[in-house]
Amino acid sequence: MLKGMTRLISRVHKAKHGEQHEGQHYNISFQDLKTVFSHGLPPRFVMQVKTFNEACLMVRRPALELLHYLKNTNFAHPAVRYVFYGEKGTGKTLSLCHSIHFCAKQDWLILHIPDAHLWVKNCRDLLQSTYNKQRFDQPLEASTWLKNFKTANEHFLSQIKVQEKYVWNKRESTEKGSPLGEVVEQGIMRVRNATDAVGIVLKELKRQSSLGIFRLLVAVDGVNALWGRTTLKREDKSPIAPEELAFIYNLRKMVKNDWQGGAIVLTVSQTGSLFKPRKAYLPQELLGKEGFDALDPFIPILVSNYNPKEFESCIHYYLENNWLQHEKAHTEEGKKELLFLSNRNPGQLERLCAYL
């Protein structure tokens, strides 16, 4: 039992995280939060960061396992797919963010889609795609994603050069050999072409990561949205399949393992998914036949509830920050009750401690 040593003062490389650090918290600097995690952290975690004035993640076994695999990847082989799965509130998104932070510190290029479910529902403006008449564009979402991608990977955008000429419309085009940053700028400024810009970025990164200039990490949260159903409809009220959305079409090509020089880390989640039962958490159930066949083979990593050590560590962290204000929460009785009420589920525990 770790008493009083829940904080890891490791501002250094996350490469130093090992088995003995399991259950302890480590700090993420505000600089990293603004660049790497401008999108992608769960909203309750963002609230917690704002309240405590610090971002602390717990080092847990699934993330450690993934970091071990990432450290020993062979970049000559095709990209391996890792899928985090687990019940609601167990910490899949935060494990994904942990691995993203590790890779950012190791200077990989991070391609992070914060929640794929947001792309297949509640879209106000669907445009018919300019590139392919059969598909649909989502200008708003694409431009926000491009902005966040730019803040995350500033220094790479000037180094990578496009290998083809792209014509946007009668007056604008991007020449061969110009930096990728120009494509991103074009997408942000001309919102109509944003989805196409995203498609170009994905294609170029996939092509060039095999050359070995940079390492690419593709991180998608809620990847089961790519193969499910959408709630979007055409003007004649007929439903749209996911492959008719240009972004989803390009993203599916990205998570195929036919490129080298990086890794693909995915999460399947039921929260936010469409037309899936609440209790479903296994990849087979959430991805469906089509998705499972497309992603096969992959390495599944189960994210489960806290074990007793991690639970103690979490409570200790809250006590250190004075988050548990109720007098009875400090006692043994209170802790036993929290354990019972939350069933050691991280999400539930966080919600319980919020009002105690």
Add this chain to the structure above:
Amino acid sequence: MAASAVTAVRGSSGLLLGVRSVVLRLPGLTQVRWSRYGPQYQDPQIDKGYYRKPLAALTEEEKYERELRKTQVIKAAPATRTSSVFEDPVISKFTNMMMKGGNKILARSLMTQTLEAVKRKQFEKYHAASAEEQATIECNPYTIFHQALKNCEPVIGLVSILRGGHFYQVPVPLADRRRRFLAMKWMITECRQKKHRRTLMPEKLSQELLEAFHSQGPVIRRKHDMHKMAEANRALAHYRWW
């Protein structure tokens, strides 16, 4: 059919019938108007510590009391009363008053969101304040809640008394429970009616609770208005006969 079932239950408790139709005004026994339990029904003992005491540690009175309870009829414990260490009767009462249409789940979630909002606001203030001020800032949402309601309780109230064909507002001392009820009622009505339609209840309530905690805000003003009216009408105080 429901009535006959109730009378059957009453009749089955043996010689001691829980007859509520005959109103027994025994001194010292407060009666609840709508309770179907007779006066001989005892309140349930929820406290876990009471039952966990080993037999050897009990004194003679406690042993006698336990034996006595075996012979008495006990009311059913309501679903809201738990043996949780975090249970608070004031919070439960407030939640019940906020509830609409029996939707306790919604009322309870609003209550927890309010407490969370109060806590987060206080934490923000705490981190922004200097070292001396940090000692004065209270971060516990429960103490803030209790103190705010205590600050809102009126000391004296007004009652309409009919005299000579006219109703007069007569100042009258209020019982504890009436005061607590009025404080909670004013707080809830203030949040529901005087605020903008689109703001959410936790937001409104947390703001009102914090203002009342510092003895400012509209609920405190309403309490003072009540006091001023009572002071203005103090000539009518002799209309009260109890």
